Structures are given as C-alpha cells and as structure tokens.
Amino acid sequence: ETAVFQTPNYHVTQVGNEVSFNCKQTLGHDTMYWYKQDSKKLLKIMFSYNNKQLIVNETVPRRFSPQSSDKAHLNLRIKSVEPEDSAVYLCASSRTGGNQDTQYFGPGTRLLVL
Amino acid sequence: AQSVTQPDARVTVSEGASLQLRCKYSYFGTPYLFWYVQYPRQGLQLLLKYYPGDPVVQGVNGFEAEFSKSNSSFHLRKASVHWSDWAVYFCAVHQGGRALIFGTGTTVSVSP
Numbered sequence: 141e142t143a144v145f146q147t148p149n150y151h152v153t154q155v156g157n158e159v160s161f162n163c164k165q166t167l168g169h170d171t172m173y174w175y176k177q178d179s180k181k182l183l184k185i186m187f188s189y190n191n192k193q194l195i196v197n198e199t200v201p202r203r204f205s206p207q208s209s210d211k212a213h214l215n216l217r218i219k220s221v222e223p224e225d226s227a228v229y230l231c232a233s234s235r236t237g238g239n240q241d242t243q244y245f246g247p248g249t250r251l252l253v254l
Numbered sequence: 255a256q257s258v259t260q261p262d263a264r265v266t267v268s269e270g271a272s273l274q275l276r277c278k279y280s281y282f283g284t285p286y287l288f289w290y291v292q293y294p295r296q297g298l299q300l301l302l303k304y305y306p307g308d309p310v311v312q313g314v315n316g317f318e319a320e321f322s323k324s325n326s327s328f329h330l331r332k333a334s335v336h337w338s339d340w341a342v343y344f345c346a347v348h349q350g351g352r353a354l355i356f357g358t359g360t361t362v363s364v365s366p
Binding site: 144173180181182183184185188195197230232239240242243244245246247248 | 348
C-alpha cells in the first residue's frame with residue numbers, strides 16, 4: 141500500500157514535556173511537509189523539506205523541529221509543549237514540491253496538552 | 255499577499271440537491287488551485303486541481319470546479335449531493351516555496 145502514514149494517532153501529554161511524531165511516505169516522493177490544524181480547523185504550513193532544503197514558516201516557535209533520516213521520513217519534535225500546541229498535526233508529501241504537484245496527506249496526529 | 259477566502263463556514267443541503275461552495279483567491283501570477291475534502295477524524299483527500307487551461311475541472315465523486323480569472327474565483331459544484339458528502343471542504347492555492355495556503359474551510363451538512 142502506498143500512502144502517507146503517521147504515528148501515533150493520538151497523544152496526551154503535560155505542559156513542558158517533549159513529544160515526537162512520526163511520518164512515513166511510501167509514494168516515492170522527494171518533498172514532505174508538516175501542517176498544523178487548530179481547533180477551528182485552520183490549516184497552516186509549518187515546514188517543508190526535501191533532501192536539499194528546509195523551509196521553515198517564520199511563525200513556528202523554536203521548540204518545534206523537523207527530523208529526517210531519509211526522504212521517506214519526516215518526524216516532528218516538540219521540545220517543551222505548551223497548551224497552544226494542542227492541535228492536529230498533518231504530514232504530507234509531494235513528488236517534487238513544485239507548484240503543480242499534488243500534496244498527499246496522512247490521517248494526522250491529534251495532540252492534547254494538559 | 256496570497257490568500258484564499260471561503261466565505262461560507264457552513265452549508266446545509268438536502269440529499270439529492272445541488273451544491274456550490276465558494277472560493278476566492280488572491281494571487282500574483284498564475285495560480286495553481288486545489289479543492290480538498292476532510293472527513294471526520296481523517297486527513298485531507300484531493301478532490302480536484304486546476305492547471306492553467308480549461309477553466310472547468312472535473313474531479314472525483316461527481317465534483318467539478320470552475321476557475322474564473324476575472325472574478326478571482328474557483329467555486330466547487332456537485333449536481334446531486336449524497337449523505338456521504340458530509341465533510342469539511344478546503345480550497346487551497348499553491349504558495350510557491352512549496353506550501354499550500356488553505357481557506358478556512360466550509361462544513362457541508364446533508365439533510366435527509
């Protein structure tokens with residue numbers, strides 16, 4: 141099966157903890173993304189990454205960092221979570237990152253910070 | 255700056271009736287536009303996408319969209335709605351630098 145896979149589905153943690161979310165794509169794509177979807181369902185790009193370049197949305201706090209071992213994986217680490225980090229984190233991938241490319245999304249990881 | 259506006263937060267439609275979801279974009283240059291659907295507790299799935307060319311784009315599950323440069327619009331349509339179309343629909347434009355800019359979404363509820 142070719143798709144974008146995310147783990148865990150759901151994570152509950154306390155303020156100040158570190159969390160890490162995994163994303164893997166089996167589509168053979170070169171570019172991967174992390175988006176944040178808040179409680180009002182607003183979607184905002186956080187990072188886009190291929191083997192050449194990381195592009196960071198300048199509004200993303202420094203406690204967030206992407207981690208990639210190869211072009212099929214792009215994990216997301218949050219060093220010390222805050223209550224406002226509660227959201228759904230969606231991973232996506234596309235073939236090259238060009239304007240015409242379709243982005244394929246995973247099912248999301250829902251984070252709740254207590 | 256590039257942006258996407260979906261003016262309707264929620265639309266309720268009867269099963270079998272037609273549906274139109276509005277999308278207005280702001281973009282300098284040639285826009286590449288997308289409609290995605292999000293079912294409850296799932297990720298986003300592509301319905302259709304627009305490349306410069308034919309302004310009417312056919313998508314999956316009977317959806318189509320029409321691009322209008324003069325109106326800066328990319329409205330989504332379906333002739334006959336099914337209960338399974340109950341979902342949130344997002345319009346998006348490719349920002350360049352790879353990211354998609356999404357509208358705020360329109361929730362479609364289907365009544366029997």
